[in-house]
Amino acid sequence: MFDIIEVRNLTKKFGNFTAVNNISFNIKKGEILGFLGPNGAGKTTTIKMLNGLLKITSGQVTIKGMDAEKNRKKIKRMTGYMSQKFSLYPLLNSLENIEFFGGISGLPKVRIREKQAEIRESVDAAVLKRKVADIPPGIKQKVALFVCLMTDPEIIFLDEPTSGVDPEVRRNFWFEIYRLKTEGKTLLVSTHNLDEVEYADRMIIIHHGNIILEGEPGALQRRHNKDSVEELFKDAILSSDPENYKTFQHSNK
Numbered sequence: 001m002f003d004i005i006e007v008r009n010l011t012k013k014f015g016n017f018t019a020v021n022n023i024s025f026n027i028k029k030g031e032i033l034g035f036l037g038p039n040g041a042g043k044t045t046t047i048k049m050l051n052g053l054l055k056i057t058s059g060q061v062t063i064k065g066m067d068a069e070k071n072r073k074k075i076k077r078m079t080g081y082m083s084q085k086f087s088l089y090p091l092l093n094s095l096e097n098i099e100f101f102g103g104i105s106g107l108p109k110v111r112i113r114e115k116q117a118e119i120r121e122s123v124d125a126a127v128l129k130r131k132v133a134d135i136p137p138g139i140k141q142k143v144a145l146f147v148c149l150m151t152d153p154e155i156i157f158l159d160e161p162t163s164g165v166d167p168e169v170r171r172n173f174w175f176e177i178y179r180l181k182t183e184g185k186t187l188l189v190s191t192h193n194l195d196e197v198e199y200a201d202r203m204i205i206i207h208h209g210n211i212i213l214e215g216e217p218g219a220l221q222r223r224h225n226k227d228s229v230e231e232l233f234k235d236a237i238l239s240s241d242p243e244n245y246k247t248f249q250h251s252n253k
Contacts, residue, residue, distance in 0.1 A: 004029040004155065004186050005050065010059035012045050012209075019045040021209040022059065027188060032181055034200030034217075035190040036233065042209040043190040044084060047157050050188070051081050063155065080153035084160045087144050090133035094119065094143045097132060101147045119146055138169040145176065156180065158189045162196065174199050194230045203229075205236050212240040 005027040012020040020042045027033050037043050048054040050061055052072045061068035063075050081087070088097045095116050102112035120128065123142065127135055132143070141161065148156065158177075162170040174196065177187060189200065197203045198217050205213040213220065213236040217229055226232040 002029055006062040008060045011057045013057045019209050023211045029186055030184055032187045032200045034197040034203040035188055036197045036203055037206040038192055041206045044159055047159050051079050051157055078154050080148040080156045082144050082148040082158045082161055088132045091131055093131055094128040102150055105151050115150055137165045141165055156185055156187045160190050194233055197229050207237055207240055212236050
């Protein structure tokens, strides 16, 4: 597998605050990369820079050999993005969201109608007609992923896609992630759910905008003599930030 995404010395500052601090990593084609960190660690900021939604302060993102900032339109056509809040307009129903996002993505009307018909096969028609604000989180998540995949992107960014859904929905969502991997898709999945990272091919732990650990989950556990990702995560946080560890523990109970 070759590196489809290369991140070099990536930094994002908001005034005097550094949200992402000079990080570097690669993502291989067909890989599932788990991006793990507590709330406010810099996960969302990094993802938004990768897909062109935030201007980079310094550093470089290269996707398929192209500079991501200089080739935003080309990059946009090959990537899909599902944000933390499922990327949907809450006052529109699911079918209207598909029509809207399909339109701004440049899909022809006939293709949008086909997509609307396609989702009717897996979601009850009455639910699809309700405002997104009023449908269950699991269905909302399903529709958001459907919208993200409408253009058949080869690179997919999922920002905390299982936030706020029950364990069964989370498990089913990861089955879908594996299905996408078998189709040759490349996925970056951010989460603060420690158990989910075990499903990834490789994991990165980010804290206070810094990468503090990177590697294959099982290999990292063996190397650091830990029985679980949870132990590995806690040890990494403690080692990088001992002064604030107790505050972090309390906030993540």
